[in-house]
Amino acid sequence: AQSVTQLDSQVPVFEEAPVELRCNYSSSVSVYLFWYVQYPNQGLQLLLKYLSGSTLVKGINGFEAEFNKSQTSFHLRKPSVHISDTAEYFCAVVNSGYSTLTFGKGTMLLVSP
Amino acid sequence: DTGVSQDPRHKITKRGQNVTFRCDPISEHNRLYWYRQTLGQGPEFLTYFQNEAQLEKSRLLSDRFSAERPKGSFSTLEIQRTEQGDSAMYLCASSQHGGTESYEQYFGPGTRLTVT
Numbered sequence: 001a002q003s004v005t006q007l008d009s010q011v012p013v014f015e016e017a018p019v020e021l022r023c024n025y026s027s028s029v030s031v032y033l034f035w036y037v038q039y040p041n042q043g044l045q046l047l048l049k050y051l052s053g054s055t056l057v058k059g060i061n062g063f064e065a066e067f068n069k070s071q072t073s074f075h076l077r078k079p080s081v082h083i084s085d086t087a088e089y090f091c092a093v094v095n096s097g098y099s100t101l102t103f104g105k106g107t108m109l110l111v112s113p
Numbered sequence: 114d115t116g117v118s119q120d121p122r123h124k125i126t127k128r129g130q131n132v133t134f135r136c137d138p139i140s141e142h143n144r145l146y147w148y149r150q151t152l153g154q155g156p157e158f159l160t161y162f163q164n165e166a167q168l169e170k171s172r173l174l175s176d177r178f179s180a181e182r183p184k185g186s187f188s189t190l191e192i193q194r195t196e197q198g199d200s201a202m203y204l205c206a207s208s209q210h211g212g213t214e215s216y217e218q219y220f221g222p223g224t225r226l227t228v229t
Contacts, residue, residue, distance in 0.1 A: 004155075032216045043117075043204055043220040044156070051213040090155050094216055099144065100169065101218060103155030 002027040002093050006104035013111055015083055021076040021107045023091030030096040033074040035065055038088045038106075047089070050074060061085065086111045115139075117221035119205050125227045126195055133191045134224045138207030145188050146218060147180055148204040149173065156204055162188060163210060195228045202226075 003026045013019045025031060032051050036044040048059025055067040065076045074091060088108050092101040118137045126132050138145045143164050148156035159178070160170045164185035174180075177195075182188040192199055202225050206218040 032213070034217075036220070041225070043119075043222040044206075046217065046219065049217060051216060092155075099161055099215070100146070100158040100171075101148075101156070103157070105153070105155050 002031065002095050002102045004091050004093050004102055004104035006091055006107050008107050009105070010108045010110060013081055013109070015111055015113050016080050018079050019077065019081050019085075019109065021089050021091075021109065023074045023076065023104060025072050025074065025091075025093045027072075027093060027095055031093050032096065033065075033067060034092045034094075034101070035059065035063070035074070035076050036090045036092060036103075037061075038090065040087075044090065047076070081109070081111050083111050083113065085109060117205055117207050117219055119203075119221040119224050121224055122222060123225050123227075125229065128197060128228055129194055131191065131193045132195060132226065133189050134203055134205075134226075135187055135189050136205030136221060137187045138205070139219060141209065142207035142219075143185065143210045144208045144215065145182055146206040146208075147188070147190050148206065150202040150204055150223070151200075159190075192226075195226075197228045200226055200228045 005024045034049045035047040038044050050067045058064045063078050088106045090106045091104045120135045146161040147159040150156040160180050162182040177193045180190045202223045204223045205221045208218045
């Protein structure tokens with residue numbers, strides 16, 4: 001069975017500061033990894049994905065993530081955050097050959113001026 | 114590409130009533146998924162379809178829940194005899210079939226259900 005751990009439920013940060021949101025997964029097979037963002041009362045928007053190839057993946061809104069197989073991690077980073085980045089961020093995993101996503105509990109990113 | 118749409122966006126119902134939600138996927142996507150998200154949690158998988166065939170159901174999907182996708186296009190999720198524990202955001206997603214693109218799921222805005 002697969003699982004996802006997002007250790008930080010909230011991450012407060014000042015505008016223009018860098019941020020890292022942590023994600024660790026557990027799976028016995030090859031995985032595909034995703035980060036989604038959810039604004040209040042909205043659905044989930046795909047930020048970025050790791051399917052294959054380079055372990056450093058870039059997404060929308062200046063976010064990037066690095067897949068680390070040995071540490072079973074897929075941490076999300078942004079070098080300089082904006083107020084508009086305030087939202088809930090979800091890490092998700094799917095095992096190769098399967099179809100359903102397993103999500104972490106989410107990390108609320110709170111950007112203040 | 115108009116994205117995944119869901120109707121209604123909000124639904125308030127009394128305990129014991131039946132409710133039905135609709136999801137329209139991205140037009141060229143033949144996979145459709147339903148998830149449930151409760152407050153402070155990530156989405157949890159309920160069921161998914163490939164075309165009109167329902168291929169997988171979660172143990173979360175009790176007998177009171179039923180989903181259909183009769184023509185392989187839109188889908189409906191019905192909850193019978195609603196309970197307060199059914200209050201949640203119900204999310205629909207769709208994806209293509211085949212290749213690594215099939216793992217990319219695109220979500221609708223969700224239907225927020227409140228059972229009073």
